Amino acid sequence: MCRTDRVPTAGILWLALVVIMFVARSIAADHKDLIHDVSYDFHGRRMATCSSDQSVKVWDRSENGEWHCTASWKTHSGSVWRVTWAHPEFGQVLASCSFDRTAAVWEEIVGESNDKQRGLSHWIKRTTLVDSRTSVTDVKFAPKHMGLMLTTCSADGVVRIYEAPDVMNLSQWSLQHEISCKLSCSCISWNPSSSRAHPPMFAVGSDDSNVTYGGKVQIYEYNENTRKYAKAETLMTVTDAVHDIAFAPNLGRSFHVLAIATKDVRIFKLVPMRSDRKESTSTGPTKLEVQIVAQFDNHNSQVWRVSWNITSTLLASSGDDGCVRLWKANYMDNWKCTGILKGDGSPLTSSSGQPTAMSTIVGSSVQTSQNALNGMSAGRYFFPPLDPPRAGTRYGHLLPPSSLIEHCDAEPIQPQQALPYRLSSRALLPLPEAEGQ
């Protein structure tokens, strides 16, 4: 019988779930200790790495895709937890946060042509933010439509929002908001929506492991009238320690999507309750209806990082199983694991911190699991027996010549004279804020 008119079954709901990936190249980062964070710049042409070795390195991708370290300097006097780029509208600006209880803002200055030829760039410290009394656990720039604003959160449970009122003078940062979350903070994420319908909003997660303290994710929203951030919601169902949190790009939707790394991966939908908003002319923040969209315990235990790709079609998470898992929704908004990155137990080693002069090409094989594709490897048309890992093929990685990697053990050059045309600056005014309970 012909099945032309049959009703579709769930079978067709899962499309293209297998994301085949391969290691294109491996870069010897040459940090002397654990790498804690790697961060791409907005256009994906640069990256910054930070480490327990207290340094930050900046890497530039050349025309042919190779990465070159163009700057490396000591940034803090403790482990550097996170490093993040400001939007390029504000120039080449990095922020870092550290165990040393500070966050710092760095700006690249256009060097002499001499340096450019040597493939080096100069980064100078514009400011050190010293308000925290404990380890600064996360640092994030606010969405660019809000101006140049930097947010930190720290183990003492305080979220601080700083603003650089003059984008040409990054040595002036004023503490605009200080929000006490009562619980040790581990991570923050800004809602990227620039829609006028959505006031500025961020989520903060706590890694306090005491489940009796209640919800570990708090959502704060800016109130135009009070000019303060007030708590809009606490995700009461998230009672275990939260290690990372990430708002998805908004895609013009009325609701927000938030991913959380706790003892599992969770995806929440936050739906602003419109009618409420109209009634409350001034005071209360938007009421949010919280819906859980997905929850995965595939990492077996703690999940440490979550992050969305550009269009939020993929969510990546990293957990105690040592894997990075990729999650994808199909067009019916159902989520599944679609790819796994997994350590194969054969870490590359570089001797004594020298960038290894390795000409070995690192595993550029297409690894697939026991899935449909393996069945195909004997197929007539699909995938004839593949050569084993294509050593020496076009995906050879390039390591930066050691001469390009500088180890500055001292602080970098002192900030130059602040740019001259800035005439006044706002004084640093801490504005402790009543946290909306």
Added chain:
Amino acid sequence: MEELDVEPAITNIPAASDGKHLGFAWGPGDILAYETLYMAPGAKGSGCSFIHEVRKDEDIYSPILRKLFNESHHIFVGLQTIREDLPSKNKKTQFVSISKNYRSVIRACMEELQQVAASVLVLQVSILLAIELIWNLCEVLFIDAAPAGPLLLHLLDWVRLHKGDVDEKAREVLQSESPAEHHDYWDVVVSYVLQGRFEEARQMLVKQATLQPAARNMYKLMDTLLSKMPFYNPGGTQTLTEFDVKWRHWHEEVDRCLQDNSFASNQHLEIICKILVGDEDTLLEHKELLSTWYHFLVTRLLFCHPTVKPTELHYYAQSCMTMFLDLRSVPEPLDSILLAAFEFDIHQVIKDCSIALNNWWFVAHLTDLLDHCKLLQSHNLHFGSNLREFLLLEYASGLFTHHSLWQLAVDYFDNCPEFGHVYLELQIERVPLDTERKALKVLRICEQRQMSEQVRSICKIMAMRALRNNRLGSALSWSIRAKDAAFATLISERFLQDYCARGTFSDLDLIDNLGPAMLLSDRLTFLVKYREFHKLYEENRFSEAAKLLLSLITAKIAPRSFWMTLLTDALPLLEQKECNVVVYLLLELGDMEKI
């Protein structure tokens, strides 16, 4: 909810497997992965700090496939412009020709790949072959939707096209010294018969007949049988029933020949006769020549059911597949995909293809075409158009990670009504603005689509970059494009400072020709007017110069910090005849100083 029927793919990273974590960072077209250990302030890491760049969409980076992407883009754009109101018959012709265009692009690409013939590309060739094979079948079954009669002819063409090795072998045989004695001779003849290519088969048989004068009559009989086999002529006046009667008549004749042992003395001719009568066992003895179950299917239809209806296909397909494949062997993805097509299960075809191919190109374009043919809606799927959009968005997002293919992606996004615009916004602002030219290109795309926020942001980025590199003129024109008053003010001040320091202006062309754009900020207006003053002064039009200077001060657009400079500029005017004006000016200034 049905369980996921495929396991996620595992990509091995050269990093420690236990006790460590794998950190990651999303990039535009890849993920960076690195070994780390979360939440361990005291933990000491090893010196092993590699960052691994993990990529997907490998195809995007293949230089030969780029042609596929480029050319199919043209076809795609053409398809989107086919008017809704065309009579459906005309549309069908167009859709079939578009489908053929897509296939010819695949073929061209495949041929190019075969010429390169590097072992790395074998995989790509085999994928393209599969894609073309599937596409062709979908074209026959879904797009052309051939009815009983023509259906078999199309399927025969399909098999012939994808079983080209017969021709190669035939060439070899014919080029040998004595073709009829070549060890592949009978293989070629039988292969021709299996594909219903009787003209070629007969020509080959003539060579054998001349060698065996004794068997001449037998060969003549076979030649007659072959030449008399009726084929349905879709253009003719014959009805399907008339054809069927004629075919049955022929079939009986062949059967008679077999019964009365006409070919008993020649084993080869007997086999051919058995094939003609559609003897299953004989067909299955030639598995090697058939090579695939779907060739077997089409051959079996040719000799047993030439008037097969589309709705009956899946029954024969299923049974042929079972008969042909060993009982032990599990159908491979390609088999399942083709079977699903024979079952007219379009969604299963799309689903299986997207799982098996790791390539969005095929599913996105095929689904789009099927959607235009209104084939997805006919399945009563309320999300039919979303399926199309979902796949197009995935494909276009992949293109966006490539440094030049991203431009093709724009048209795909444009044709995704629901999320296309938002995706384009998110993706296009990530396009690296390496040069002014590239920035202008991106800008034009955004401007054409009224993406004002992206336009503003690009201009702002370019303005900031120019300023950082001390290219004031470029910075100013970009910030004017961005309509960024604050930044224009800042740059204007830079210009004025430069003037104070050096006594000359840079970028005169730009400043002199700003026109109404100078109204963007007070400081910019002042800069332009102040430059105008200098020009008047240079042209010895002192009276006008003085008046302008005066108006600059009285209108209070001159920055206070600049008054000293203005006064200094005014001094030479004292020596001119129009000193009354200047005196007035100075008095005025003096007044203001007091305030």
